[in-house]
Amino acid sequence: MAPRKIKNMEEFAAVSGLSRPTVSKYFNDPETVRRSTRDRIEAALAQYDYRPNIYAVNQNRRLTKNIGIVVPFLADPFFAEIARTIETLCIEAGFRPILLSSHGDRAVECENLDSLKSLKPAGVLMAPLGRASDRRAIERFCDEVPTVLFDSNIDSVGEDFIGSDNQQSIGMIVDYLYRTGDPPAFFEMSKPVNPNAIKRRTAYLSAMERLGLAPRLIQVAGEGWAFEEIGFQAGGTVLAKRTRPKTVLCSNDRLAIGLLSAAFELQLRVGHGPDADIRVAGHDDHPFARFTCPGLTTVAQDYAAIARRSVARLVDLIGSGARAGRGADTLFPGKLIMRTSA
Amino acid sequence: MAPRKIKNMEEFAAVSGLSRPTVSKYFNDPETVRRSTRDRIEAALAQYDYRPNIYAVNQNRRLTKNIGIVVPFLADPFFAEIARTIETLCIEAGFRPILLSSHGDRAVECENLDSLKSLKPAGVLMAPLGRASDRRAIERFCDEVPTVLFDSNIDSVGEDFIGSDNQQSIGMIVDYLYRTGDPPAFFEMSKPVNPNAIKRRTAYLSAMERLGLAPRLIQVAGEGWAFEEIGFQAGGTVLAKRTRPKTVLCSNDRLAIGLLSAAFELQLRVGHGPDADIRVAGHDDHPFARFTCPGLTTVAQDYAAIARRSVARLVDLIGSGARAGRGADTLFPGKLIMRTSA
DNA sequence: AGAATTATTTTACGCGCGTAAATTTTTTAT
DNA sequence: ATAAAAAATTTACGCGCGTAAAATAATTCT
Numbered sequence: 001m002a003p004r005k006i007k008n009m010e011e012f013a014a015v016s017g018l019s020r021p022t023v024s025k026y027f028n029d030p031e032t033v034r035r036s037t038r039d040r041i042e043a044a045l046a047q048y049d050y051r052p053n054i055y056a057v058n059q060n061r062r063l064t065k066n067i068g069i070v071v072p073f074l075a076d077p078f079f080a081e082i083a084r085t086i087e088t089l090c091i092e093a094g095f096r097p098i099l100l101s102s103h104g105d106r107a108v109e110c111e112n113l114d115s116l117k118s119l120k121p122a123g124v125l126m127a128p129l130g131r132a133s134d135r136r137a138i139e140r141f142c143d144e145v146p147t148v149l150f151d152s153n154i155d156s157v158g159e160d161f162i163g164s165d166n167q168q169s170i171g172m173i174v175d176y177l178y179r180t181g182d183p184p185a186f187f188e189m190s191k192p193v194n195p196n197a198i199k200r201r202t203a204y205l206s207a208m209e210r211l212g213l214a215p216r217l218i219q220v221a222g223e224g225w226a227f228e229e230i231g232f233q234a235g236g237t238v239l240a241k242r243t244r245p246k247t248v249l250c251s252n253d254r255l256a257i258g259l260l261s262a263a264f265e266l267q268l269r270v271g272h273g274p275d276a277d278i279r280v281a282g283h284d285d286h287p288f289a290r291f292t293c294p295g296l297t298t299v300a301q302d303y304a305a306i307a308r309r310s311v312a313r314l315v316d317l318i319g320s321g322a323r324a325g326r327g328a329d330t331l332f333p334g335k336l337i338m339r340t341s342a
Numbered sequence: 343m344a345p346r347k348i349k350n351m352e353e354f355a356a357v358s359g360l361s362r363p364t365v366s367k368y369f370n371d372p373e374t375v376r377r378s379t380r381d382r383i384e385a386a387l388a389q390y391d392y393r394p395n396i397y398a399v400n401q402n403r404r405l406t407k408n409i410g411i412v413v414p415f416l417a418d419p420f421f422a423e424i425a426r427t428i429e430t431l432c433i434e435a436g437f438r439p440i441l442l443s444s445h446g447d448r449a450v451e452c453e454n455l456d457s458l459k460s461l462k463p464a465g466v467l468m469a470p471l472g473r474a475s476d477r478r479a480i481e482r483f484c485d486e487v488p489t490v491l492f493d494s495n496i497d498s499v500g501e502d503f504i505g506s507d508n509q510q511s512i513g514m515i516v517d518y519l520y521r522t523g524d525p526p527a528f529f530e531m532s533k534p535v536n537p538n539a540i541k542r543r544t545a546y547l548s549a550m551e552r553l554g555l556a557p558r559l560i561q562v563a564g565e566g567w568a569f570e571e572i573g574f575q576a577g578g579t580v581l582a583k584r585t586r587p588k589t590v591l592c593s594n595d596r597l598a599i600g601l602l603s604a605a606f607e608l609q610l611r612v613g614h615g616p617d618a619d620i621r622v623a624g625h626d627d628h629p630f631a632r633f634t635c636p637g638l639t640t641v642a643q644d645y646a647a648i649a650r651r652s653v654a655r656l657v658d659l660i661g662s663g664a665r666a667g668r669g670a671d672t673l674f675p676g677k678l679i680m681r682t683s684a
Numbered sequence: 685a686g687a688a689t690t691a692t693t694t695t696a697c698g699c700g701c702g703t704a705a706a707t708t709t710t711t712t713a714t
Numbered sequence: 715a716t717a718a719a720a721a722a723t724t725t726a727c728g729c730g731c732g733t734a735a736a737a738t739a740a741t742t743c744t
Contacts, residue, residue: 051456051460053401053460054397054460055396055397055398055399055401056397057397058397059395059397059398074416074426075422075423075426075629076422077417077418077419077422080416080417080418080419080422081417083416084416084417084445096457098440099442099443100441101429101441103426114393118395118396119396120397228630228633257630257633258633260633260635261632261633261634261635261637264635265636287417288570288599288630290603291570291574291600291603292603292635293602293606293634293635294606294607295603
């Protein structure tokens with residue numbers, strides 16, 4: 001019992017009866033050694049519980065097995081969920097994910113990229129802040145590290161972009177709302193941080209035009225990532241007016257959550273029933289959207305597909321070693337989630 | 343312009359006119375070199391933008407500047423928030439935080455500890471899963487790495503524990519609910535994953551006894567971390583019965599969010615008004631608690647204080663180099679947050 | 685069985701830095 | 715001003731591994 005402690009790969013190679021370079025090869029890719037050799041190593045591994053020193057391993061490797069994951073705001077459950085999915089997929093693909101949040105802050109985002117650069121990652125999956133991002137810094141980063149952007153795009157940056165088809169999803173829910181009642185007004189922040197927000201506005205306008213309807217934008221002040229608070233405060237003001245719309249489509253679910261809270265406080269009945277005062281819809285299918293009062297009608301982003309495709313693309317890029325320059329954009333369609341709020 | 347690229351510390355030392363070990367000393371602690379030396383290095387640093395290779399740096403250091411942060415479930419905004427605060431504090435203290443989530447899974451928690459061990463962290467801040475944790479694995483880990491537990495305790499493990507005083511906070515809200523209406527029933531999961539849940543139940547029972555009241559536990563089935571869903575499903579059943587309580591105190595806010603959603607669906611009026619059907623209170627002051635319908639009366643955990651103290655204790659431990667064995671527990675009191683749900 | 689192929693071992697070197705010990709410089713005390 | 719003490723710097727060595735090239739062994743094919 002209690003076999004002596006293994007200090008390094010040399011010793012481990014000794015107890016497995018192999019040379020160190022062979023063992024090294026095994027740890028880089030177990031498939032590259034003979035079956036019998038592999039069995040011997042794995043037997044020794046079970047007995048001695050040795051792990052190569054991460055720092056020594058990565059010092060001389062051109063490319064590490066690290067994959068950086070950068071999200072703009074981890075306290076948003078949407079990003080927490082997608083990050084979790086991506087993490088799992090990276091591990092399954094044989095990489096070591098390193099999760100960083102930019103906390104909604106441009107400077108932090110830059111620091112994250114700097115930190116990652118010094119970790120020599122094989123690749124990076126990044127959901128940028130959007131407008132608040134330092135475009136130049138991200139460009140420079142993408143020049144050095146294979147990077148796939150997801151969720152929110154920055155034109156002509158990164159190898160690839162994977163996201164949602166806002167044109168389709170907003171078009172769909174505008175159609176739905178129009179067919180089942182009054183056409184929606186669009187509730188959003190006047191200075192959106194996120195490219196998706198801008199695309200959704202455009203999509204709303206074009207959908208209304210297509211239907212031959214007059215658009216109505218409700219643009220409210222507010223900055224940062226406290227969307228619920230902004231939706232609540234500004235929404236309260238909007239809803240208190242006599243001119244309030246009969247149907248509101250919010251640029252995202254978190255704004256809608258705040259708006260629903262404001263509506264409740266004003267004792268407005270939200271829903272599609274005959275005695276309802278107002279209909280509210282959102283976008284994203286936020287994890288909490290089904291627990292709002294009433295449940296929020298919204299469009300689900302296919303975040304599982306986005307995560308899968310993003311990881312797959314990055315792994316491809318890493319495998320091919322190709323820095324193919326600007327690649328293609330992939331947009332996944334949204335799915336209408338009908339609950340009781342609209 | 344465009345000075346030649348710096349490959350390593352040797353080159354950087356050359357362009358700053360110093361020897362490499364001196365530069366190395368500077369990067370370990372700028373205070374340990376002479377003022378004039380420091381100025382020269384920092385001037386060169388501004389011009390050449392060199393960063394020491396992380397892997398080479400940590401290979402020979404006994405102790406890295408890494409601090410591991412392990413939370414049980416990052417998709418829970420409460421943990422996302424406290425993790426964010428802790429991250430910032432670690433950076434301010436001159437360390438490099440590494441954030442890992444156990445995703446509510448025992449095996450993942452163990453893997454996280456293994457990963458951390460091979461990163462040779464100076465210390466670790468850990469919020470364990472609780473009952474689902476592999477106690478032995480955590481014990482072994484704490485033997486090797488200075489570890490401060492926070493949020494949820496595992497008796498006799500780790501150097502220190504920082505958390506909330508459930509006895510105080512539950513006692514306070516039970517008092518409040520009793521003084522302002524009917525005494526509360528306690529809504530919880532029958533098999534709680536979290537030690538806090540168990541302490542809260544005990545605290546509820548003792549508070550009721552102190553007040554000379556008959557306790558009423560409503561224990562519902564359900565496992566995992568989908569608290570809203572459990573609160574919604576089980577809560578719907580409970581609230582539909584004629585025997586439903588007039589006042590419900592939920593073991594945590596996420597259960598309460600689900601319960602509120604169920605109440606809304608049953609068209610029950612929640613609140614402390616004269617025409618209300620039921621009062622609902624929670625615990626934690628979850629980031630979304632103020633946007634529920636109606637706003638959730640709850641107890642705020644002082645997560646900023648917990649984060650500050652946890653980091654401070656760990657930095658102390660690291661500084662003193664002392665493995666003092668089992669230290670003290672620090673419990674912060676909660677703060678009553680009166681909203682309209684109770 | 686012999687040749688061609690594939691897998692493994694040996695040899696040899698270097699990565700970029702930490703760190704103890706030796707040396708030099710600077711500061712303080714006399 | 716000079717010696718002693720303290721601080722800063724340099725010298726010298728090694729960490730644990732990757733990796734390339736050459737040599738050897740095992741396997742497969744004809």
